[in-house]
Amino acid sequence: MGLMKLLETLDDLRRYLPIQFPLGAFIHNNMLFSFEDRPFAEGVAEAAKLFGAERALPESYYQDKFARGRIQKNWVERGILKWLVQHDLPHTSAGILWRLMEQPLNIPHRVAEAAHADWVARCSRMRAPILPHGYISGKEWKHVFREQLGEDVNGFFHPLFIRFLSSYLDQGMSTWHNPDTHRSLLESFRAFVAGHKHFAPSWLKAVQVQLADLTSENVEAWLENYLRHLPFAVEPRTYLLDTLLELRGWAGMVNKFEKEPHLVPRFAPSIRLMEYLAIYLILEKCQYEEIVSHHSLTDMRLFYNPSPLQRLDRGQMAYILANIGSTVNAETSEDHELQAVLDVVAKFHAGERALLWQEALDLSMRDQCLESLVAFRSQGKNPVRPKVNARFYFCIDDREESIRRYLEEAHPEFETHGVVGFFAIDMKFKSFNHPEPITQCPPVVNPSRVVEEITVENVGKKKTFGHMSWGEGTWHVWYGTRGALRSLLFTLLTGPVTSLALFMRVFFPHAATRLHSWLKRTLLPKTETRIKFCADEASLGGYTVPEMANIVATILKFTGTIKDFPRLNYIIAHGATSSNNPYKNAYGCGACSGKSGIPNSQIFCGMANMTSVRDELRAKHNIDIPAESLFLACYHDTSTDEILFFNRADIPVSAHAEVNVGLEALRQAGRDNSLERCRHFASARHIINEKMTFQHVLDRASNLAEPRPEYGHNNTAMVVVGRRQLTRGLYLDRRCFLVSYDASTDLQGEVLTSVLAGAVPVAGGISLDYYFSRIDNEVYGSGTKLPLNIAALLGVMTGSSSDLRIGLAKQMVELHEPVRITIVVEAEADVVLRLIKAHPRMARLVFNEWLHFALIHPQTGAMTLFQTGEFVPYKARSVELELIHSSKRYAPHRRGPLPFVRVEAT
């Protein structure tokens, strides 16, 4: 392998590393981003093989879902037939497979034990000894060491290496800052080893020898040489990949530091994956040699490769023995005969069955989505509604579906729309007490400028504490209480005080939060701020009037609301509150890169309320916003269901009363929403009215002890891009992203391009993140939240020295039904097809079926589904949608995912 080839290989291998950002800048992403260029099933299978992951949940999960009617029988049957065809087996076996699928193997434990023993005895005849060769190797050799010697080689140096790496990358956690962050990783490591001059273990001395002539300049050559002299036959690429995946969380973080240093919150040392690899390999080699020296090779007995049959689980073995054992005499028949007879059942093992179930669940949910839409169109009446007197623009987020529903149910005269929650403002935002600009647009959009918040003047009485002093004080307590000599003083002084704080925070979480914010409010100077978003007054950033008009026009065109403006137009951003939660950003607004959308809604309203912008809109975009129309910046907290309103100062006093009506309606909808949300919370079971649920969600959001502040995007299953008429009055169970789009105002498909380019990757990223974290939480997710531990302010580890965990924690996804998201667009096929092909990421997702894609014809309402490269007519079964009086009566008392129904009230 030449030098260039090595570099190429390494760059190619980077894509197998996790793409997770430091947790402070978390955004939802497809965990298998680099496999998207393959068809879904193939990509998932390959990734599962590479990472050692599962492809589906345990069978029992699906059997339960089946019993609850969440999985359609016909999809299971079709799956079985397809499986038989794939494996070249006769259709006659379908019966027994169906029995295997449906019935858990209820074999008494004792019988299973006996069968297992019998089986192992039989299998032992088939074992073949495999002798190790060479003295150092990748996965297999490590396995031998573990199995035969009980030595976890990598486990020995991992803690040390992780501590070293974590301290090098640390953003401020440790009290004594790493002295070598200005040097390269390799130099820092050399200093680390040199620090162990005396009393060092022998293997560290060996490391020092290895490091002697290695520098940042010749590390490539060294690695190339190293790979050339591997003492065993393995492909260098595989070897490198295996090495990188040993600690893939950390390797991924190193990769992020190298490739995207701007994501790093404070300082990114110039780190290179190449150096990481070199250090890892040296440590590994020396540790191996050390361990081998502890054991004579005679310790190693023969290493048996378990045959596939041995891997069957007990239940299966017992089943096979009970059903087939009688026809073949186990004692006399040859192994290959036995194998042939068992082939069908053995091949259809628990993993295969679960995969089949998973596919059936996925397709059943797709059908539920599509069939409900079709049925709603034919069965739903279009009631005559009063004239629209207020419009509400929400984010497309699936969590906003329910609050929109409640708003419309209570007020038929209101109209709601869904737009991507950054409101077309592609900016980084620099708030007045947060000097670092923060991206406030989706990860797929490149922020074009920085918008700044500035202080107007200090009002109110002068206060001694400033924001900076507050921050300073926080540091002092933080570092002071941790292992310094100040610690003693702090402990003795603050110990008694913290007992109170501890008690408050645990027993009265919301009250404690309120007290805390009250303290901050009274102690800190109250600052009046203004956002400088106009280009003419700012030296940096800001938008010009035509640009602002463009932004406003974009949003209005997305939703097709370009005429008949009512007086009040509420622009509602959203965000989330949670406490003690490193995944806070996972609950924020996906369209604002996990932040709250407050500045975006404020800026948008600021723009839309400007006379010059309205003039421009009238002149250039043919949108006539009457002078009395107001745009009102609001905020919905998806965790607490509180509604905030920002620009009261900007609106004329005469409008206050009218504005308040809308706000009160929003607040009521928020309370209703909390009632619906509580149906998934076990600790809210006893709660019956919305007043109590509202208090419950408030407490939950500020509770330190709550690993589930809200349930986020759990169960997300669908995106509807189209007019609200398609779904208004349809109960969608908070499972649907609702994107407003009116095809009749967009004949060329220009608007659709930006709508889809914003919505599809965001929704797709969220749903796939949830999908994989749910399917295998240990590999694609970060496991249970309870033992997590924050490392270097970048990510989380389980315990004190594990790999950096990726993905979402178990508590965040446990309610999720793992299905691919179904995207339904109300537009014409040729327009959409052309558009998808022009957008590479979307093309990959759609053509390789990482999501389901369906169309509704804007005029005829005919539904087509994207299958194998084209849109084919979708044959919906006719389903009768239940008619309910109102969501409030239907949802709150039921558990689990509900079928979609029609709501009478709207």
Next chain:
Amino acid sequence: MIDTLFAISLVLPLLWLFFYGLALVAQFRVGEKIPVVGLKLVILVMFALQLLMLIEGTAHFSWPRWVDVPGLYEFPLELHFNRAMGLAGLGMLVLLSVIVKYSESYLHKEKGFHRFFYLLSVFMTAFPLVLFADNIDVLFMGWELIGITSVLLIGFYEHREHATVNSWWALGTYRFCDVGLLAATTLAHYAVHTTNITKLNNPLQLAAEHPEHATWLAIVAGCIVLASLGKAAQWPLTSWITRAMEGPTPSSALYYGALSIGLGPILLLKFRGLILSYPLVQGTVIAIGACSALYSYLVAKVRSDAKSILALSAVFEVSLMVIEVGLGLYYWVIFHFIANAFLRVFQFLRSMNAIHDFYDNPLFYRGAPHRPVPWIFRHMSQDWQRRFYYRAMDGFGLDGFIINGVVRPWIAMWTRVNLWENERAVGEKREL
């Protein structure tokens, strides 16, 4: 009257333990509410009772012939309540109530929910035994129960290999130090025919009664010091403490931030009279405390994960308490114990907030915080500073020393013995 109340406060958790255990063993459908409500009630009653005793000042419980081998020997069961230990006991109950409330929602739906609450119940039963024990036999029971719950909580996630291995580290350390307690018991029984702590705390009188065994008492004192090292993670047995961060956060908070780790100085405090009577032992205690304080201070400084830093900071405080015991302080140690417990539990419980604590701080992006070289190294050359920095990162090689210097030779020895035995067995078989 007050003695009866004392007895009730000791037996009540035992009853709870029995019935809760019975329900679990009999596989009744025990919901998540039952242990939570049950524990809260028991804690409330215990709190009230202990408050009464605290006001009263002192209480006794004794069962003189608990173990009675007629004509040979008898073990009494003696417990003694005093104000200082009572305060520590109250602190424990308050913290436990916080932990129970916290765990109720934190562990909701977790596999092992009942295991966790059962272990907490065992802890609640055992802790007063250690605090109020008036002879080493009783103390030993409580001590062991706490040790075993600690190990089981570290290995709470049994499917994770890391968790299991790290719980062995704790187990190994505990067992090693238990030798000290066991030896102290045996020696005390042998030398002075009593393990009563009040009596042992007056060694001059005991020595006068048993002049032939006077020196044994100094060895008993030494054994007690050895026993206190493991739980308090004192030097040189400190390195397991960061490995213990594998369990759920509330258990880490309770054990390694606050209570279990504080039992070391509490044990020394109970044998204060004995230890302070022997200047050599007293000096050893102070020296160990000083070493551990320096060690944990340095190692905590360079660590960069939230829980390790907190655990080591707790060790630092505990080391100071050990020094304080060595210096003869009494109530001060109890106060320090409680203050530290509250602070660390709070910090542990909100440790997951760290990322957003930092990111939301307006100073975070302005180059702050300034994290200087600790003052004791400020005058050294950069080379030496680095050397200390990196040695501290490695925990000054304690882990490596324990693996290569202790564990490996130990295992190698037994492997050899095993081989030898097997060969003999084969040989015997052949002869047969």
